Amino acid sequence: MNKKRDRLGVIFDILKIIRDHHNSIKPTPLLRYSNLSSASFSEYYAELDAKGFVKEITDRKGKKYITLTDKGFTYLEKYKTILGFIEEFEL
Amino acid sequence: MPMTPFFNPTGFLTEGIYTLVILVFCLLVYFKTKEIYDLTKHNGIKYFRYAFLFFGLAYASRLILYIMMISNRIFFDEFMPRRATMPLSNLFVAYFSTLAILYMTYSSIWKKIESEHFLTFSNIVAMIVAAMAFIFRSPFLVSLIQLLLLIVTVIVGVKTYSNHKKKTKIRALYFLIAGFWLINLLFLEPGRFLPFEFKVGFQIISLFVFIAIYYKISKWVK
Numbered sequence: 001m002n003k004k005r006d007r008l009g010v011i012f013d014i015l016k017i018i019r020d021h022h023n024s025i026k027p028t029p030l031l032r033y034s035n036l037s038s039a040s041f042s043e044y045y046a047e048l049d050a051k052g053f054v055k056e057i058t059d060r061k062g063k064k065y066i067t068l069t070d071k072g073f074t075y076l077e078k079y080k081t082i083l084g085f086i087e088e089f090e091l
Numbered sequence: 092m093p094m095t096p097f098f099n100p101t102g103f104l105t106e107g108i109y110t111l112v113i114l115v116f117c118l119l120v121y122f123k124t125k126e127i128y129d130l131t132k133h134n135g136i137k138y139f140r141y142a143f144l145f146f147g148l149a150y151a152s153r154l155i156l157y158i159m160m161i162s163n164r165i166f167f168d169e170f171m172p173r174r175a176t177m178p179l180s181n182l183f184v185a186y187f188s189t190l191a192i193l194y195m196t197y198s199s200i201w202k203k204i205e206s207e208h209f210l211t212f213s214n215i216v217a218m219i220v221a222a223m224a225f226i227f228r229s230p231f232l233v234s235l236i237q238l239l240l241l242i243v244t245v246i247v248g249v250k251t252y253s254n255h256k257k258k259t260k261i262r263a264l265y266f267l268i269a270g271f272w273l274i275n276l277l278f279l280e281p282g283r284f285l286p287f288e289f290k291v292g293f294q295i296i297s298l299f300v301f302i303a304i305y306y307k308i309s310k311w312v313k
Contacts, residue, residue, distance in 0.1 A: 008131060051132075075130050082127050085311040090199045090261055091135025 010036070010044060012079045015053060015072050024057075024065045048072070102287060103161065109294045110154040116301040117147030123312045138198035145191035146268065150275075152183035156230070157279060178225045184276070185224035185233045189217040192237060192269050196244035199262070203251040216240070234276035241269050264304055271297040 017033045018025050025033075031041045048054045053072035057065050068076075085091075120143040128136045159180055193213040197204075206212070220240075224233045245266065275297070278290060 008133070051130075071130070078127060078130060081311050082131055082133075085124075085127060085308075086133065086135060088261065088307060088311065089135075089139060091133065091139055 008079070008082065010034075011048065011053070012076065014044060014048065015068060015076050018054065018066055018068050018072070019076060023067050026063065026065060030066055099161075099287075102290075103158075105291055105294065106154065106157055109298065110150050112298055113150045113301055114147045116305050117143045117150070119305060120308055121147070123308055127312060134201050135198050138194045138201060142191050142195035142198055145187045145194060146272070149184060149188035149191055149272070152180055152187055153275065153279065156180040156184050160279065178228050181228055181230065181233070182221045182225040184230070186217045186221035188233070188272055188276075189220045189237060189240065190214070192240060192244065192272070193217070195265055195269065196248060199265070200248055200251050204247070230276045230279040234273045237269075237276075238273055241266075241273070261307070264300055267300045268304070271300060 014030070014034050017030060021029075027045075031038065034041055034044075036044065045054075049056075051071070052069055053075055054066050055069050057067055059065065121140050124136060124140050127133075128140060190213055193216065197209055197213070201209070220233060220236050223236065224230075248262070271293075274293065
């Protein structure tokens, strides 16, 4: 597996974890389920945030949760298409 | 003195339709892949999209160059001197097509040869080819330089992927697109008369290659 495919896969995994937790998960469990080092997770999380795939919400008690945006859901939907396209055109 | 090709309305119409269809397909490829590029920012998809955008622009510039070549000299000189506009169109043809060939090759080898300076490098090469096209005013020379470029990129591509297990037909289509472009440039060379039927047949085959690529894309990107 190449580096780029891994990156796309990791992004997919993180987004899937959020979706599978009723689209609302705290940062610490997300880090744990993602099986990434703290540094890598921060890097990926910053990327997801910058791309607009996730957003942070704060509840009444002041606790932070991470949720998917519409763009994040679209990525999950299109992931297989993206992989297939990259493979078909050898990109 | 090079011979100026005579004006043939059927030839002109064929050339116009051919260019328009290729331009439409190139733009369709570019815009259809926008969403998956926006989602991933994948370099391969980026270079692939740009390759088709540049091919579209190259074909459009080629049509303008063709019109300059077959147009009545007096008609053109009334609005703008043809001596100035023709080398200028030649310059755009050379610049866009060189970028298209380089981007197409790089789209499939960027993982093996990751270079931050690819954009600068490809633009410098394209500018050199464009400058030569401007100075020597010969589509033949451009196609010759691009042929060398294509051979080099094919060798790099083959060497890079010699151990690649999965073989697909897509590289053959890429090669055909670039190859057809080079032959298309030869058609523009003044004094090079080819039978009309041969040219049309060639253009139809060339169109099928673009349609095949587009068909493959539309299977993935609705």
